[in-house]
Amino acid sequence: MKLRLSLLFWVGACTLIFAQDNNFYQVVAEQGDGIFSLLRKQGLDPAKHYGTFLELNSDKIKEGSALKLGEEYKVPYASDSFKKKGVLVEAVADSEAPIFNAELSQMSVKSDKLKDAVYYLIVENKVESDGSFTKDTAKRLAAELMEHGAQVYVMGEPSNSNASKGIMGEYVKVINKRYLQNMGKYQRVLLLRAGDLSQGSALDVAVYHYNKSEQGQRFAHHIQNVFKQHSVSNTNVDEASLIFEDENSLYLAKNILPAISLLSLESSSKTAQSKISLKTNKTKFANMISNGIMNDYADLEFEN
Template identity: 50%
Template structure:
């Protein structure tokens, strides 16, 4: 009988410990309400409003107002943008959220991609292109997250500080991607490489889309992306189609990464040929076009299934 009180005490202590792991605290800033403080943490305020109130009911005034400077408990959830949108570094030792301060401006716009996972690799051939590429990747990641997807970004300006050979870098990317692919088995997963060939500042861009010749899924996504770019092309080329890539790095990814791979290349307007699509070098529009192609690819697959 003496064991019962001890057992109850153990259960009680562990219940408190588990409860403590269900939230973390942040300090309310001027202008914060329940909706804004949840958005800043990458959470859907509609979905998590009740949980927040239950955790903080003693510190909420007039039903929804927060006290500036007071700490509030934020529920720990797997659907936070801070967990679903991550930057993975090539040394495989660092990962961090794509967004932090920008979370307050983001909001859930749908759930079309709630079962989708995207891996995005950025490749720059010049440092001047990095700003354009990073902005495109952030705009793209935001669009995908707002539709319910999980997004992992590799490459970009910060990668330049990591001394690795191209082969080592790609090998580490593959290891990170395959690890997360297995963790997300059963979901729709795709790998998109966005490659900049030269300095991008202003004017028009030449865009080409590629896929692996042995990947039906990669070809489907490439063709859907191609259709959207064709629709928004400055010069209409109805015969433009996606190409098969022959680059050794892309072939390495296609043969070793578990998700299907598609490639978008962009450069200054200087090429000719039916496969080249010319578009405006608008960062937001470029990200929107990629998002439209991704949504179309995902929707087509759902219709088939």
């Protein structure tokens, strides 16, 4: 009996030590690092995790928040880290990596408005050379949503710029898997599709939804309304909410579990009568989309 108790105590002690070791990881302090800057660079809210950092490194921090250059410090693992809140998903391999790295030091928590929201962003560029605008917009949009508490998954692009039904199937698989993992939360998919974008030109933005999805239509409607409020176009904005017709969009809409909307981007044309015209300002464009997304979430929360 004594031997059995001793073994149980030893196993329990080892388990506790192992768990404690897995509550943190180590980083090396760089030139100019203090506690706040180091935590920010790791995607953590300094105000929230300052105390935990002090506890983990009590043997190394003697005065104030100064850190020693080249010294290793323990950083707590945290579910609210921007490294975990923003994830780039490689669909074929179903692997994950943080969306942001060097940019983390510039990000900060703005609110928890979207703390129970999960978004999946898909970028599809029909013309490979013109993909930077939509990629940058998706990253800016992801950052804005994350800073308000959302979980964001960005789908990595296929090697072929023209997305096939095959890669759409991979998107369905990885999105549905994460949808089930986040069951009970508000979840939406936004597809950004870029056509032939000319450098510095105005954009025609069309907002699409699946006609059999009330949530998707509502999601598109809120995004559309923000464009209506800010657009300088004389286009009848009621015509700008269109129905999925192409094969890829319909395949996604019919097979993924979350509701989906599509923003289609083209260089402005005088003949484009059913689209909203917008100058190609990435920051403004991303902010308008995020405002529409947050309005959809807030409206749903208000109804509930």
